[in-house]
Amino acid sequence: MGNIDKRNRLNETPFRYRVNKDNTVFLDYEGKHVKILKGKEADKFLRRINDASNETEIQLIMAKITGNFKRGNERNHK
Template sequence: MSNIDKRNRLEESPFTYREMKNGMVFIDYEGKQVRILKGKEADRFIKRVKMAGSEKEKQLVMAKITGNFKRGNEH
């Protein structure tokens, strides 16, 4: 995994998520909402996060689902 997170940004745990009662999932980056998941996409995301072993793996799942954070434009 060290090859994926070369700048060690995921060590800081910048991503969080909130699961709502209606099944929606809100993903935040440094306190700002960046993605909303609904339906099957939200279900798959929750399964992947719960299967992740460490906090860094959870962060990687959230980073991948949000998309464009690989190019350094997350400022």
């Protein structure tokens, strides 16, 4: 995973997920709700999370699903 997260942003664990009793998955980025997964999409997500070997891999899965994974070319405008 060395080249994927060059700035080590995923080590800060910005993503969290919650599972509802009807298997609906809620994804949060830095405390803000960003995506809801239901049905087959939620089942696939939970399988991938269960197969992940460490927290960084879990963070990468959530980053790719939400589309909030920064590519390094964004700039802060003042």
